[in-house]
Amino acid sequence: MKKTEGGPLPGVAAADDTTAAGGTAPRAEKGARLGLPQATALVVGNIVGTGIFLLPASLAAFGTVSILAFGIVTLGALALAVVFGRLGRRIPASGGPYAYAREGFGEFPGFLNAWSFWITAWAGNAGIAFAWVGYVVYFADAAFGLDWSSVPAQVVIGLTGLWIPALINLAGVTKMGAFQLVTTILKFAPLIFVAIVGLFFVQADNFGPFNATDGSWIGALSVAAALVLFAYSGVESASIAAEKVADPERNIGRASVYGTLACAVLYMLGTVAVFGTVPHDKLVDSTAPFADAINAMFGGSAWGVVMAAFAIISGIGALNGWTLLVAEMPMAAARDGLFPKMFTRMRGGNVPWVGIVVGTALTSVTFVLAFAAENAFNTILLLAAFTTVVPYLFSAAAQLFWLVTGERQVGRKKGLGWNLTLAVVALLFSFWMIFGAGGDAVFQGTLMLLAGIPVYIWVKASRGEYGPRETTRMTGELR
Structure with missing residues (x-):
């Protein structure tokens, strides 16, 4: 019978006060790596998906309190980005939050x-695809007069959009990274245009009430913030793909902060511009709010068609990056014997093809089932927000644990107070996001988390590992 311990991750050496933890990422495969531009593009590309293109319509239902929520969540996201950068220096291991939780707890x-x-990864991809389909339908109608609004047509479009990124990822890291960089550049241009130019067309009457719900503004703020969190999910992308990032000890932190800062500026200005250019009553029911915003600025529908085209590109780019993460996380856990071994199977040396295929298949099922739910986009977003926050919370807790205990220190012990403050802010922010996700999302997410326990038992039993047990020779009792 094997006995397992919660020791250091294989291949990651413990750090002292002057040496960076781990050196290079464990089990790093030979081949191409993502440099700082590509790693930053991965973060930006995963944060900026189609969610932001539809999010203003969802937030409008809560009122302009959503803008305040955006500001608060932006500060929390930046704190998390810095924390992930620090953790990436301590443990430059593939899997990011998983590696930190395993090593710490x-x-x-x-x-x-x-x-x-x-x-989060495969369910969130269904949410991205759901929003992406709305822009494809808008574009087909406005540009070519095609009516693709029927449910069967939308299902076919969405499934096509899910499997194209899967095929790109299966083609290799180099092609995936190049595609991510190109789509990130293309998606930024129109969003920046609306975010900056739109400010000159803002009208105060369009913003609507501060609290558009029947409840308290505090409740509206919390739920809106949970929705916004999904728009920032992806801040951890570079840490999860650490094995494929060049010089991970430095580039994980820089890519996380640079990417999150760029998205923060874009998000805040873009949300204000859309709220101020599209009348509130129209925005609440919009399926393409950024397209409606640019049409409101210049009249007609031609500009909206262009915006819809860029939203389509943005969605494919986001799905491309998240498809990588769908495979990277289970691969890292499987290598440590905590996920089924099949997730470690590689193609071409560094393509985890099983994770890509299985993850995309689960996303496809979730996407199809979403059409049977009312307000499916918000439902998926809140569920994904909860399952996203769990790793965020544990990551912040791991950082706090290592700072307090003095373990796994990196570099000199300078800035301890600042790092402690950031870790506490990230931890409290995570708790607030769990509250904001709402009872239904927390209940459903908890059930999905508990459903993993039989998988854990099966994996451990199949390896002959039954956990640490202590016996006493004097009594023969198990304790």
């Missing part, structure tokens, strides 16, 4: 984090 918490993030 043991195997089972590590497994729960990997399982939670895996749910």
Whole structure:
């Protein structure tokens, strides 16, 4: 019988006060790496998907309190980005939040984090695809007069949009990185245009009430913030793909902060511009708010068609990056014996093809089922927000743990107070996001987390590992 311990990750050496933890990422495969531009593009590309293109319509239902929510969540996201950068220096291991939870708290918490993030990745992709389809339908109608609004047509479009990025990822890291960089550049241009030019067309009457709900503004703020969090999910992307990032000890932190800062500016200005150019009553029911905003600025529908085209490109880019993460997380956990071994199977040396195929298949099922739910986009976003926050919370807790105990220190012990403050802010922010996700999302997400326990038992039993047990020779009792 094997006995397992919650020791250091294989291949990651413990750090002292002057040496960076781990050196290079464990089990790094030979081949191409993502440099700082590509790693930053991965972060930006995963943060900026189609969610932001539809999010203003969802937030409008809560009122302009959503703008305040955006500001608060932006500060929390930046704190998380810095924390992930610090953690990436301590443990430059593939899997990011999973690796931090496992190293800090043991195997089972590590497994729960990997399982939670895996749910986030494939369920969140369904949300991205759902919003992406709306822009494809808008574009087809406005540009070519095609009516693709029927449910069967939308299902076919969405499934096509999910499997194209899967094929790109299966083609290799180099092609995936190049595609991510190109789509990131293309998606930024129109969003920046609306975010800056739109400010000159803002009219105060368009903003609507501060609280458009029947409840308190505090409740509206919390739920709106949880929705906004989904728009920032992806801040951890570079840390999860650490094995494929060049010089991960430096570039994970820089890519995380640079990418999040760029998205923060874009998000805040873009949201204000859309709220101020599209009348509130129209925005609430919009399926393409950025297209409606640019049409409101210049009249007609031609500009909206252009915006819809860029939203389509943005969605494909986001799905491309998240498809990589769908495979990277279970691969890292499987290598440590916490996920089924099949997720370690590679193609071409560094393409985890099983994770890509299985993850995309689960996303496809979730996407199809979403059409049977009312307000499916918000439902998926809130569920994904909860399962996203669980790894965020454990990552912030791991950083706090290592700062307080003095373990896994990197560099000199300077800035301890600042790092402690950031870790506490990230931890409290994560708790607030769990509250904001709402009872239904927390209940459903908890059930999905608990569903992973039988998987954990099966994987451990199949390896003959039954956990640490202590016996006493004097009494022969198990304790």
